[in-house]
Amino acid sequence: MGEGKADIGDILQRAAELNISRRSLLKGGMALGGLLALSGCSMLERSYYKSTPAIAEGPAQEFLSACPRNCFDTCSMVVSVKNGVIRKVAADPRNTFTGNSLCVKGYAYTNKVYDPNRIKYPMMQTPRGSGNWKRISWDEALDTIGKKILDLKDRYGSTLPVCMNKYSGNFNIWHYCVEGLMNSLGHISLVMGTPCWPAGIDAQGYDYGFMWNTDPEDFVKTKHFMLWGVNPAWTSIHTMKFINKAREQNGAKLVVIDPICTATASKADLYIQIRPSTDGALALGMARYILDNNLHDRNWLEKNSKGFPEFADYLKKNVTVDWASKTTGVPKSVIEQVAREFATAKPACTWIGYGFQRHINGGQSVRNVDALAAMTGNATRPGGGANYGHLATWGFNYHAMVMKQPEGSIGVESPDGKMTHRNINMNNFGRMVLEAKNPPIKMLWTACRNTVSQDPDAPIVKKALDSLEMVVVVDHSFTRTAQMADIILPTTTHFEHPGVNVSYWHYWIAAVEKCIEPLYESKTDLEIAWALSKKMNQLQPGSCTYPTEGTLAEWTEKEINDGINKLFGIKGWKDLAKKGPQKAHFPNPGYSDNKFKTPSGKYEFVSETAAKDGHPALSLYKEPMPIPKDYPIRFITPHSRTAIHSQFQHNPWMMAIFPEPYLEIHPDLAKEKGIREGDMVRVYNDLGEVRIKAKFTRVVPKDVIAGYENWFWKSDFNLNNTVKAIPADMGKRNTGNPGIAFHDNFVNIEKA
């Protein structure tokens, strides 16, 4: 008998002597195999196939997709599927903006879909935050939720105690069904606004009528780039291709203005480390120099702008290059040089980042840069522009969203007597939930969103969630918000349903095809909406107006209208899926026809709309936030290269290259505070604290520290612990609420 082999003779002897027979083992004559079958947990069953068909070993099938994340690049993708499993996610080069490559996050998508830690089943936690989770059926989950909504409605006389917080987790168009579902229940406490870009949108609205960036593929025509508070080397790598091409082909110059010497700045011809939140002063200083030296485009200004004489007058009276230099910390000679080069290159382009405007003067500073672009005639030049973003390709039906409330729904009465939702500012979510009265907020439905990680006032957001009677989270990752849920509902990734995506930067549209079956018991947000509506109507007929069934393909198709068809040269979603990604046929992209949507129809240096909204009519300078005495260090929390907000970082490939958070700190500041490289640093203010490892670097100025916004599942690291809900100056007009001054985050530090 060889090693590892039992002597079967003995065992046979013993077994026979035990006289075990098939029958004797059974209680009550139950078939043996019934042990599993009767307990109801068997998964294996007789195949329906007569013989044993081999598992198909054919070639991989290819499906179209698009990355639906909140990202400039919104890449078109081709997904290879074999035997029902995704094998590869690649770029779709037919979208010439995407070209031949995805980013590191895009290539890692299989890790997301097949992550063993994905949320798989509806589950309930009792009590909230205990970590005691029970698996429940979809029916039980929806029944519990439905009954809670009706109970609240009964107790408070309206659905206002129900709050919904949803944003940018997935920008597929029918994902607005989450808003639609809530509209269908009645008037609720609706979280409105965006943490991203409101101030800049309003600013460009005052100047241009609405933001509309030039086609980023036209960046190849540019002769001079001024990248302002934006780091595309990390956050829009596909745009970098066009910038690089312009540098190779046209000898275009790349100037980067940023408080941090970013990866993009490291590739620039000239990097300007500006004092944070003084960007307006730099723009105005350059404007003064341009004016003094007659480098402005008088012809364009005369024809296409309103209020330039007033602006010129303001510059002459209030702005000098010396003042700009003193305010921004940028040497006078540099300001003059850049101003001259920018004004004389044609086209010259500015790109205003979203970080740029996350200040209390952010919107006004955007107006200052807009003015600089306009006075040089670059506002509307292809390859020029004061580029910020656009929504010009977003004219869908929003069929999944636009729903009527049930008859007689009670909400908040607006001045015109109509009932509306109660507006909860996304950028002050925690406090507004806690302070809501008559009626209070008692329930939260959140999807496509991780509020505990991403919102300012993180400690207060947690308190707000604690105060509720029920928290429902729809997600595929066990986020910090999910940790605080009573009920968690598993949702699909974008490979598991059809959809359609466009970008707020490039000009393409892409169909998303269903590549694989939804894993586990996950459902799309749309199917969840149908199912909850069905349940609500069973519990109380008429309590929800949302349709109770449909097919995903049909509902995707319903988002497309004639405008979209015409713009992209398609005949509906199916046709788009057949043709592949398509680019918008704008006759005059990015206001290149000089027809603006402002009241005057011209570019407005003086905006009465701005004045009406309580801002200066003129594009004048607005002071930054004063630096508090006790918290003299500015803590900037930009995007990481391995994540979008709290998405992606927990992916093992990202963890391999960025295993733990770090704090960028200038060695001189560290020395002053007795901090050594690698020490844990306590970053704190009166709101909260973050503990984070020091990394010495001179990419940050001495009075600024930087930490990169990420969700590390291994730690409770949250950069928003010290970020107060201080509003940016603008945003209410176009997004419902002002933006948030994320980067006016003042702290002190000590060795932890």
Place this chain on the structure above:
Amino acid sequence: MTNLNGATLIYNGLYAIFSARENVYAHLAKSFYGSFVPNALREEINFLIDYAALIGDSGRELTTAVGCYCEAAGNIISENTDSLEFEYNRLFVGPARLIAPPYESVYRTATRLVMGETMFDVKRAYREIDMEIRNTLREPEDHIAIELEYLAELQKRCLTALEEHDIHELRRIVNLEITFLEDHLLRWVPEFCQRIKEGSRMDFFKALAEVLVLLIKKDHEILEGLTVTLDRDEENTFSVNLSQTKKGG
């Protein structure tokens, strides 16, 4: 000692072995499916005790492990079964990060994801005996409980082969079992069980993990021994004896 002729002895012996193994695998499958009914649990643990006795566990490792499992299960029965469910979910279901993902592919592929290449080998093994899982394409097919259920199913096939005196089928199935243990369970279950033992807060799951890892090792030895016995059967006496035996022993 009961006096049995060779053929009856072999038939009864094999019958007992495959019956016991079916019960043991079915019970383990059930536990890893997360079905914990206290009374059933107590009864089913007897299958393990019987099996450990049957195979004459010389190192007593398995017997000891089964003893611990029995004790831990005994403690649970008096407790609230909710805690068992919470812990089961914490280890294997979620929604929090799993302590021990119960899917083979996670341990067998470089990317440590579900539905990797090795899952298709498992799927092929199921298909070879005309079995497949419900929810194919939605649930990974190499969940520990499904693999254990597959082994339980194979025992059923062995018993049927035995009843039909089909020695070739019996050999075929035994070889399938050996291959499946070698190609799959033995390759990943040790790491899987190690994670349970290190990460579980409940003795019950630690003991269950210990039983599983020892059992598959031991069971592999039994099967190897059985093939030796079958192969030694040069003059076909085994088969002849077997076919002479009347059904039902």
